[in-house]
Amino acid sequence: MNQIFNPKSVAIIGATDRKNSVGLCLVNNLDNKKRDIFFVNPTYTTLFGRKVYAKIQDIEESVDLAVIAIPRQFVEAVVNDCIVKKVKGVLIISSGFSEYDDSGRELQERIALKLKESGIYLIGPNCLGIANPSVNLNASFAPSTPKKGDIALISQSGGFIDSVINSYGFSLIVSVGNAAGITLEEYIAFADQDKETKVIALYIEGVKDGRKFFNVLKSIKKPVVAIKAGKIPQLQKAISSHTGSLAGEYRVFSSALRQARVSEAESMEEMFDIAKALAWQGRCKNKIGVVTNGGGAGVLMADYLYDSEFELPKINAIDNVRYKTNNPLDIMGDATTLDYIKACESVISQRDISALIIIQTPQMTTTSLDNAKAIVEISKKYSKSIITVFMGNVPESIKYLEEHNIPNYTDPKRVIKPLKSLLKK
């Protein structure tokens, strides 16, 4: 599968300059000098000053990946051409297959079988495409090109990908569509092997083979966070028309996720909150220390931690400080960066503390960026988990923290699910 996620050459079948078309979006998203891009479309001879081929067989060079974005009635003939051309993989963006009607389902099965017999990978049909930011591949009609990161997002909804693509960094993005060729399970196993991927994030509406799905989740090494859509029986019809999967009974599914040590997210934001903790921080034990410069935020944090049965060990006495040594450790509103360093070093070096939550409310004398830099230095010295809660509007400091793999949450409550996920796997 490496050859289709890092192709040397890509043919866009359905390349066009028509405004608001998928073909044009693919032309733009795939445009870079990392690989050869060929345009295929019988109604053009040139496009943006470049040659357009009538058929993929007309291309002299070899083609690793053929991306097909044409009406469904033309897809089968083009797939036949791709088989003749001996491409390595075919990505079918086009819809109108098993998700649409019975004849679409038959067509899809025929195409999938042909490609399988020819040893050619099939992605889709009915999908947004794929992206592999570390090799500058964006073979999708997403509205933007994702930043490089360490989350592999594998999604049964293309719109879900569109909603998050410019908010996070990704190692891989796969819109599985109807998954007639490469299966959901095969994408997960591939992401587990991908060296840029540190965490696998799944948007799941339904799985075709539950046993196979949970077996792969149990067998892989990397942590997984999943969101299950279509929990309510009333919705199963809506889903089957979306990607042609069966929704299944939610409770059974959720308990199987738990058994596979997958973190289940209840919302999109929570999914990425969890993903960044899993990607950036090591697993920890249930022994949590909290350092805060805000009394109120500390009380809220403690509420959430106790309510979720986290343990807050006693903090050892710290010499020469004005504050009482409780956990949460309130180092007061006028805490300086030196106060933060002294308190954090003291707490994190306690044997019975496994993870440290550092809260910052932006008060009058708070030096936010200096605090962020100090925390990054501390994180390099200790192999324990660190999570920050820099609140208020301090984007520069948060950017610094997250660039150095310290996950930040802007509300104490958002720490809980990510921290729970660090106890797993």
Next chain:
Amino acid sequence: MNQIFNPKSVAIIGATDRKNSVGLCLVNNLDNKKRDIFFVNPTYTTLFGRKVYAKIQDIEESVDLAVIAIPRQFVEAVVNDCIVKKVKGVLIISSGFSEYDDSGRELQERIALKLKESGIYLIGPNCLGIANPSVNLNASFAPSTPKKGDIALISQSGGFIDSVINSYGFSLIVSVGNAAGITLEEYIAFADQDKETKVIALYIEGVKDGRKFFNVLKSIKKPVVAIKAGKIPQLQKAISSHTGSLAGEYRVFSSALRQARVSEAESMEEMFDIAKALAWQGRCKNKIGVVTNGGGAGVLMADYLYDSEFELPKINAIDNVRYKTNNPLDIMGDATTLDYIKACESVISQRDISALIIIQTPQMTTTSLDNAKAIVEISKKYSKSIITVFMGNVPESIKYLEEHNIPNYTDPKRVIKPLKSLLKK
């Protein structure tokens, strides 16, 4: 109380140019041409080219509000001066009172009694201060000056205010501190009368008189959202040292909030999610319509709505459309602004729909700002509640929506609590 929330003149007792001092922060935050500002400090004669008075009585003009930011041992003498000067109100920022030790408590009681007998309002002590953005008053040492808005925030934690002050718009901000003079209940009643305030947001650690507190909540007209910190018994000691209030049993408190038709928020972000819905949208019935251009987001939204027992009436057939009329109504990934208008107008004009949720995933051809403008136009034509879920990174469109009082949430799950709050009161 109007005279102290919109004072014609303010004296800063403890004005200074010392770096990182509360006195300097007050000088900066109060600096504007809306009112006379006087500096009081016996150790200066001039400050920033302006006269500094040794005592407040030395000021010839009348003083409405005296803000005191000096060590506690000097506070009583200065309060005596304020009584002589016949100020309208005294705001004591200084700490070291009932939250600190017994002698602090006695001092606080003595000062409060004196001021009461002289008919002078007392805010604090041990507080961040107050702000009234509509008259450009920032009598606090918060790190920034809040934008004008319609939320009155009344908080038992100053750090809580610091954490949100530059993220939202406010009509009033009050850090109640130890509330030795004006009580929590009196601030709430004042906010209820304030014409800029549309919703009251409370951060509560504990109340001194539960009956009085819940009586005022039941008697006021404006909607209220509250967050209760210190839910866990282990934390009550930490709280009593924070603002000197008793934390009380959480369950009793929570059920009393419900009886008073107060929306309880579980997190800071949720508090403001709820506040903006209550401030900007009218109350609605449990008859919800959903329009979406993203299948996945629509399924997630429906999951959350059904799980919270919202009712989704059948959508009437719409002429000449490609999509099936379900609720959520999926108008497809390539929906244009005209598609949004047609679908939204049709759904919102149904008699049995009381509130409309409009979801936008930013897909290839999505015209986000045009959609936002169209939604604002629709909101002017119908007196029903509208909430949007514009996902992905579309800050310009979200700004447009929220400037026109359409609350936007970036995740479908975040709609639920605000929508529930619109069913109340």
